[in-house]
Amino acid sequence: MADPATGTSDRLFDRARAVIPGGVNSPVRAFRSVGGTPRFIAAGSGAHLTDVDGRRYVDYVCSWGPLILGHAHPQVVAAAKAAVDRGSSYGAPTQAEVELAEGIADRYPGAEMVRCVSSGTEAGMSAIRLARGATGRTKIVKFAGHYHGHSDALLVEAGSGVATFGLPDSPGVTARATADTVVAPWNDRAAVETVFAEWPDDVALVACEPVPANMGVIPPEPGYLEFLREITSRHGAMLLFDEVLTGFRVARGGVAELSGVTPDLAAFGKVVGGGYPLAAFAGPAAIMRQLAPEGPIYQAGTLSGNPVAVAAGLAQLRLLDDEAYKGLDARADRLIAGLTEAFAAHGVPAAIPRVRSLFSVFFSERGQDAPRDFDEARACDHQRYARFFNGMLARGHYLPPSGYEAMFVSLAHTDDDLDATIAAAHEVAAEVGTGPV
Ligand code: KE4
Numbered sequence: 001m002a003d004p005a006t007g008t009s010d011r012l013f014d015r016a017r018a019v020i021p022g023g024v025n026s027p028v029r030a031f032r033s034v035g036g037t038p039r040f041i042a043a044g045s046g047a048h049l050t051d052v053d054g055r056r057y058v059d060y061v062c063s064w065g066p067l068i069l070g071h072a073h074p075q076v077v078a079a080a081k082a083a084v085d086r087g088s089s090y091g092a093p094t095q096a097e098v099e100l101a102e103g104i105a106d107r108y109p110g111a112e113m114v115r116c117v118s119s120g121t122e123a124g125m126s127a128i129r130l131a132r133g134a135t136g137r138t139k140i141v142k143f144a145g146h147y148h149g150h151s152d153a154l155l156v157e158a159g160s161g162v163a164t165f166g167l168p169d170s171p172g173v174t175a176r177a178t179a180d181t182v183v184a185p186w187n188d189r190a191a192v193e194t195v196f197a198e199w200p201d202d203v204a205l206v207a208c209e210p211v212p213a214n215m216g217v218i219p220p221e222p223g224y225l226e227f228l229r230e231i232t233s234r235h236g237a238m239l240l241f242d243e244v245l246t247g248f249r250v251a252r253g254g255v256a257e258l259s260g261v262t263p264d265l266a267a268f269g270k271v272v273g274g275g276y277p278l279a280a281f282a283g284p285a286a287i288m289r290q291l292a293p294e295g296p297i298y299q300a301g302t303l304s305g306n307p308v309a310v311a312a313g314l315a316q317l318r319l320l321d322d323e324a325y326k327g328l329d330a331r332a333d334r335l336i337a338g339l340t341e342a343f344a345a346h347g348v349p350a351a352i353p354r355v356r357s358l359f360s361v362f363f364s365e366r367g368q369d370a371p372r373d374f375d376e377a378r379a380c381d382h383q384r385y386a387r388f389f390n391g392m393l394a395r396g397h398y399l400p401p402s403g404y405e406a407m408f409v410s411l412a413h414t415d416d417d418l419d420a421t422i423a424a425a426h427e428v429a430a431e432v433g434t435g436p437v
Contacts, residue, residue, distance in 0.1 A: 008052040034386040044071025046412035057398035062408040065270040070412025079315035097305040110262040113288035116305035120244035120269035121149025123279040131205035133297035141206040143186040145215030145374025152177035203237040210255035213406040216360040225261040244269035250356040274312030328357035331409040338422030346429035391428030
């Protein structure tokens with residue numbers, strides 16, 4: 001007998017699994033790493049989600065980052081509706097796309113020109129092709145645990161300990177597709193130096209999430225981004241900051257603004273689209289002009305720069321002023337302090353690494369000593385995270401259904417929302433316990 005609290009989600013999930021692989025259109029939504037039935041959502045408003053059984057949740061997924069103003073923000077809704085009333089798509093240039101490109105260029109260091117696409121995967125994939133075409137080189141370097149979307153060259157398994165040739169991380173990705181991808185451990189200088197010693201003139205691009213948030217949040221160690229900038233410049237390789245998740249969230253100019261390190265190329269998504277399918281990549285004009293039709297490097301998209309998505313993205317970006325970022329950080333301060341206190345009060349060993357308002361929760365016997373790379377993130381207690389997640393969900397607090405994902409606050413989260421989450425965390429921390437799961 002289905003739990004009356006989740007009966008409709010249970011029934012919909014059964015139906016979904018008959019016609020959609022795994023019942024979802026993106027794997028992480030299936031709750032595989034935390035167990036249980038994914039909640040089918042009926043509506044979002046502000047900081048809250050309501051599922052098809054009428055249960056209400058304080059939302060810390062925020063659609064995996066885009067909804068920095070909360071769900072259905074009136075000005076974002078109005079902008080999208082006005083755009084829809086003028087037509088959904090033209091396959092032709094529009095003024096709004098110019099304004100969005102100018103807005104990104106104005107905010108992000110080194111972004112002189114911008115190309116819009118429809119997903120972060122497309123942004124990362126296109127940036128790699130651009131770097132390879134512009135340098136005439138083939139090798140790319142990525143870091144274990146960093147996620148840049150699901151294009152073949154980037155779906156490589158994490159090396160462990162040393163820089164390793166990327167082996168396909170999924171059936172269907174051929175060894176040839178990843179033959180030029182090298183994987184290095186994050187925060188490891190020697191591994192990157194070894195790559196460039198091996199291939200001093202063959203690396204087209206080093207790609208990173210400048211603040212990784214797809215293995216949990218694992219900030220760069222002091223000087224690491226500066227090190228990547230120096231070694232890539234010295235060898236004529238490009239540096240890509242994948243800011244699909246951090247861009248316009250951790251600061252107006254992303255991690256590039258926070259760190260003072262300017263990459264050659266940057267990828268954006270999520271916040272920039274206001275909750276609609278829009279992403280982008282950007283860089284200096286001398287590099288970006290090599291893209292078709294101005295240059296020979298091909299890249300295209302039927303719905304790239306879609307007018308509805310651009311309208312929503314512009315409306316959202318225009319509301320993200322200095323006060324907005326202070327408000328996001330203050331909300332993260334309050335929530336992180338409360339969660340830290342809850343875990344400490346119940347003897348639960350946990351670390352909550354953060355960069356501005358971006359943070360995640362790691363449970364491990366290392367306690368507050370946060371992981372510094374993917375191997376250490378994988379060694380954390382993900383079963384305990386699953387118990388924490390389910391305890392919070394049962395109490396109406398919707399955390400990311402994976403210990404490898406970041407938590408997101410929005411400007412719609414009130415002190416009451418945050419304090420309710422903290423109170424629930426005290427109850428769940430008592431349940432989650434301190435012993436082995
Ligand atoms: P999309 O293709 O999903 O729009 O973006 C891929 C991507 C690229 N780069 C970074 C740093 C990203 O975080 C992502 C996507 N993030 C995941 C969650 N961390 C999206 C959730 C999902 O796959 O359903």
